[in-house]
Amino acid sequence: MILDRTFLLKIAVGLALFALAAFSAFSLDNYQLQVGTSLAMLAVLCYAWNLVGGYMGYPSLATITFFGIGAYTDGIVQNLDQAIGVAWLAAAIAGAAIALLLGAALLRLKGHYFAIGTIATLEVAREIANNWDALTGGAIGLNIPIQMGSPEFVGRFFFLVMLALAVAAFLVTVVVDRTRFGFGLRCIRQNEQAASMVGIDVVRYKVAAFVLSGALSAAAGGVYASMVAYIEPKDAFNLVKTIEIPVMVMLGGMGTIFGPLIGSAFYVVLNEFVWANFINWHSGILGLIIVGVIYFLPGGVLGTRWPSAKGRMPMRARAAQPRTTA
């Protein structure tokens, strides 16, 4: 690992932010805890996507496939009277295992074909959840045992768990960013043939990144399912969400250690603001904002040279290339 001083400082800032969030848990009200939990969850999903879509350059739309698999695994395992921690672990393992199987096939595809292939996994997974009544409860959904305790206690509990998962996802990203694994992923993103020429085991690297990403997404799905205590196919395997995740990372900056965090925070704030003020227009306005931001900040918040960012269209092509460090 190469850890220069700037990078160590960045890690410290990141951990300080997470610590601050953890301490604030005790002074937040229920609504704030809810927003915080969903922010932490989105951050986990964004970090998971960033490994495959950012560092490796494969535009995956399968993040929510693994999220849903994690959610259902959690529900099924908890319904077998297992402890909640066991269910979460099972969710992560299921996500990793299915990513391993799917990755071996999907990662032969590139670009648009890969994107379409990954989105197909979501549709197929949702149909399976819809039709395999005995296991998933079908279209009616699956009830999951509710966590005991006051609403404040339960809210805080899930916030802290999701936050811990976000810290884990952040640390995984930090390690990937600074080790030969991440270096190899960046090489793969730019030129697979040249990557294998310099001795990178391209297939293994790609599958490993996909598995890591699948495990993180599924873990988030597991915690989410325990929290909401009820899941159904169209909620667990949500098409809009699987598109929103890459949008958030693009907002923040792909292939960086803070991009997913900034992107998801930005998105949540945007969402809350637009939602509160323009309730009828919310999706339309959000869509316009997304297009606008991506158009003017194609490198994301982190990939933009700020002093000259205004009206600087010709730079678009260059800024669109993900930077190699945060």
Added chain:
Amino acid sequence: MAEPILELRNVTRTFGGVRATDDVSLAFMPGEIVGLIGPNGAGKTTLVNLISGFLPVSSGEIRYEGRSIVRQAPHQIARAGIARTFQIVQPFAQMTVLENVMAGSIFAGALGLKAARAKAVEALEFVRLAPFMDMPASELALANRKRLELAKSLAMNPRVLMLDEVNAGLNSSEITEALGMIRAIAERGITIIVIEHLIRVVAELAERAVVLHHGAVLSEGPVDSVLKDPRVVEAYLGNRFARRFAG
């Protein structure tokens, strides 16, 4: 007589009906510079692709250090010590020049990041690209991109280096400089296969030449005698060149 480091036995590769490589048998000795020449479409690049594992052979065997490598993946062959440059340069465009070369020393060279960096800097100094170290690779001019390919391969610590037209598109003084570098690499004991369609380069550099024509070996041996071989003269060089070279 020493054992060949790299050996091709009856290697054939077809694309549809085209025999891009036609029953080629060749042996390369440790530390020698061999020129591989032939007109466009003769099958030179295909041969490089077969040796480096980018294309599977249709039939035949390729042996490296006494073992068959036809079933190995490109990254395994690269790690074992066979490096190549691409005729069409393939830098990691969004990385710096240094990072590009580090890719070679980290993976094929199997070095830790710090040692890999030192090795990469050394390779960059060798090809005189050190001043451009922190520049994005995409901003290099063609001649320097070719050198970058060379530095990247060197950082892999290869035992065999295949240079696919590293001189194409360079001007005369750039070629002279490149030739000096290639000689210096050979002095390190690395076997070099120089793929060229510029005869000058091969004549100046190699002890031995192999001429490919329609995928098959047309002639092989010491450079002078190969260039005077009537079959080569007829098929490839043309009489004017042959007279000039002989005279």
